[in-house]
Amino acid sequence: MPPELTSTRDRPADQDRSADRDRSADRDRSADRDRSLARRWLWTTVALTAGAFVMAAAFAPSGSAAPDRGLAWVLFAGSSAHVASTGWLYTLRDVRSYAANRPWRFIRVPVLLMIAGAAAAATLTPAAMTWLLLPFFAWQFFHFAKQNLGLTALAAKTAGAPPLRTAERRALIASGLAGTCGLMARPALLQLRIDPGLGALFPLSAAAMAGAVAAGLILLARRAPAQRPRGFCVMYLIGLFFSVPVFVFASPYAAVGGMTIAHGMQYLLLVSLVAAGGPGEAGRALRLAVLGNVALIGGAVLAVTSHLHSGGPAVRLVFGAYLGAVLAHFVVDAGLWRLRDPFPRAFLARRVPYLIRTAPAISSAADIR
Amino acid sequence: MSIFAEDPALSRRDKVRRTVLTIALIAAFLGGVLLFALVIAPDIGAAGGCGGG
Numbered sequence: 001m002p003p004e005l006t007s008t009r010d011r012p013a014d015q016d017r018s019a020d021r022d023r024s025a026d027r028d029r030s031a032d033r034d035r036s037l038a039r040r041w042l043w044t045t046v047a048l049t050a051g052a053f054v055m056a057a058a059f060a061p062s063g064s065a066a067p068d069r070g071l072a073w074v075l076f077a078g079s080s081a082h083v084a085s086t087g088w089l090y091t092l093r094d095v096r097s098y099a100a101n102r103p104w105r106f107i108r109v110p111v112l113l114m115i116a117g118a119a120a121a122a123t124l125t126p127a128a129m130t131w132l133l134l135p136f137f138a139w140q141f142f143h144f145a146k147q148n149l150g151l152t153a154l155a156a157k158t159a160g161a162p163p164l165r166t167a168e169r170r171a172l173i174a175s176g177l178a179g180t181c182g183l184m185a186r187p188a189l190l191q192l193r194i195d196p197g198l199g200a201l202f203p204l205s206a207a208a209m210a211g212a213v214a215a216g217l218i219l220l221a222r223r224a225p226a227q228r229p230r231g232f233c234v235m236y237l238i239g240l241f242f243s244v245p246v247f248v249f250a251s252p253y254a255a256v257g258g259m260t261i262a263h264g265m266q267y268l269l270l271v272s273l274v275a276a277g278g279p280g281e282a283g284r285a286l287r288l289a290v291l292g293n294v295a296l297i298g299g300a301v302l303a304v305t306s307h308l309h310s311g312g313p314a315v316r317l318v319f320g321a322y323l324g325a326v327l328a329h330f331v332v333d334a335g336l337w338r339l340r341d342p343f344p345r346a347f348l349a350r351r352v353p354y355l356i357r358t359a360p361a362i363s364s365a366a367d368i369r
Numbered sequence: 370m371s372i373f374a375e376d377p378a379l380s381r382r383d384k385v386r387r388t389v390l391t392i393a394l395i396a397a398f399l400g401g402v403l404l405f406a407l408v409i410a411p412d413i414g415a416a417g418g419c420g421g422g
Contacts, residue, residue, distance in 0.1 A: 072411045079417025137416060191414050252415035260417050286387055289394035296401045303411050306418035326418070 034354035038158035041273065041355060042231045045151065048265040049238050052078065053245065056258030060251040064191075067253055075257060076303060077295075078264025083329045084298025085271050088291045089336065094350075098336075098343045105335045110328030114321045121320025122313040129309065129316070130194050136323060137190050138180050141243070143330045144263045145176020148239035150337060151266060155235035158355055162227050171216035172239045178209035179243020179259075189246060189255045206247045216240040268295070270352075278351035302326070 052074075059071040067075065089095050099106035121129055149172045153164050164172075185201035187194050220228060220236060242259060249255040275287040305322035308315045339345050349356040379387065405411075413419070 066412060069406075072413050073406060075413045075415070075417065076411045079413065083417075140416065190416050256415040260415065264417075283387070286391040286394070289391050289398060292398035293394055293401070296398060296405070300401075300405070303413065303418070306414075307412065309419060322418070 035158075037354035039231065041269070041352075042155055042158055042235065044269060045155075045266050046231075046234050046238065048269060049262040052262035052265055053258035056261060057245070057249065057254045060249070060253035060257060062251060067257070071253065071257070074261050076299060077268065078261035080302040080306070081295040081299030082264035082267045083326055084302055085268060085291060085295040086329045086332055087298050088271065088275070088294040089332075091287075091290060091294075094343075094347065095336070098347075102335065106332055109331050110324075113327045113331065114324030117320035117322070117324030117327065118317045119320065121309070121323065122317040126310045126316070129320075130192055133190075133192055133323075134184060134187060134194070134196065136327070137192075138184060139327065139330055141180040141183060141259070142176065143333070144242065144259055145173055145180070145239075146334065147263060147266065148172060148176065148242050150339075152232070152235045152239045153339075154355060155232045159229040159232040161223075161229050161232040165219070168216065168219045168236070171212050171219055172236070174212035175209055175216065175240050176243055178205050178212055179246045181205040181208065182243070182246040183256070189252050191252050209243065209247060213240050213244075273355075274348070274351045277353075 055071065055074060059068060061067050061071075066072070090099065120132060124132070149164075149169060152172060155161075156163055182202055182205035183189055184196065185198040185205060187196065216236070217240070220233060242262070245255050245258055272288065272291065275291045276284055278287075302322055302325065305318050308319040308322070310316075311319075335341075336347075337344055339348070345356065
């Protein structure tokens with residue numbers, strides 16, 4: 001029908017339908033784009049994690065020899081630089097406001113940990129301090145397990161799979177704890193020269209690891225095929241097998257280095273995406289540049305101070321503050337990425353919306369930490 | 370107004386300052402990476418830091 005013959009009542013209706021179609025097409029395009037970006041995050045995380053383990057196993061020096069320059073630099077990025085990058089989050093105004101509203105987790109406890117670490121290192125002998133490093137590393141590897149749990153929960157969300165069930169979460173945490181117990185039983189894998197007399201715990205930990213992996217595999221297989229998309233399965237398996245090198249390799253760099261690098265690279269990728277996303281196109285390059293410098297300079301400071309464990313009390317004080325700073329990173333991260341809280345959800349939705357929008361609403365238990 | 374503000378209506382002067390700062394920081398970062406990679410080989414433990422001390 002020619003336009004001039006269309007009734008005045010029909011014309012707005014046609015226009016409305018056309019506008020609805022346009023809006024629907026826009027939504028579809030936006031959803032496709034979100035799914036594509038989420039897939040890229042997921043598979044980049046998988047590639048970084050797998051690459052870390054392969055690199056550590058391939059280039060691990062034998063015995064107590066130092067790693068070559070390449071492995072040392074990747075370890076630096078995965079450990080000191082990634083810890084320092086948490087500091088960059090405080091450059092964001094909304095994070096500072098959130099921290100100010102929760103001063104205990106985000107300000108007071110981190111400061112107290114640094115003070116307590118400094119006081120302990122300055123007053124205790126280096127030998128006694130080495131014993132304190134055992135619980136320090138236990139916390140560190142529990143922190144790794146929590147991140148694996150969170151990334152798997154996020155992978156489920158982005159892949160459109162149902163959230164992790166309680167038993168699936170327990171299997172992931174159990175495998176992480178088994179790896180941590182294995183390390184406590186063999187502190188030589190952490191390059192600690194102490195003997196806590198827990199040698200018998202190592203085979204028990206290995207058995208617990210095997211049990212956790214078996215339980216995780218059975219739980220994964222019990223999901224309906226539509227509920228276990230490939231990306232989610234790969235991320236879940238990565239979390240499940242993350243600590244296996246502890247029981248396979250005798251070299252510390254092969255046993256532990258891969259986990260350290262993988263954890264740090266997963267974190268740096270997510271923080272970089274946060275820096276690259278969000279409001280203010282013009283500020284994106286500036287945010288990334290600031291993040292790069294904070295990670296590099298802060299990482300260098302942490303790396304230097306990590307070696308001050310055997311000087312006089314004043315020097316050891318700095319070493320203790322370093323340990324406290326790393327612990328503060330664990331505490332801050334455990335709060336800042338907890339997706340059951342409104343702020344972390346809004347924080348990520350603003351900066352990496354494709355990781356939040358691509359699937360049904362988050363269950364109460366889906367945390368990045 | 371801070372050049373770090375997430376404000377699309379920055380003045381021309383602030384935009385220039387932000388651009389200069391961004392370039393300087395990127396140069397500092399790349400320079401730092403190059404310096405560290407070529408000159409310094411970090412002594413680092415398998416679990417990060419000093420490897421347990």
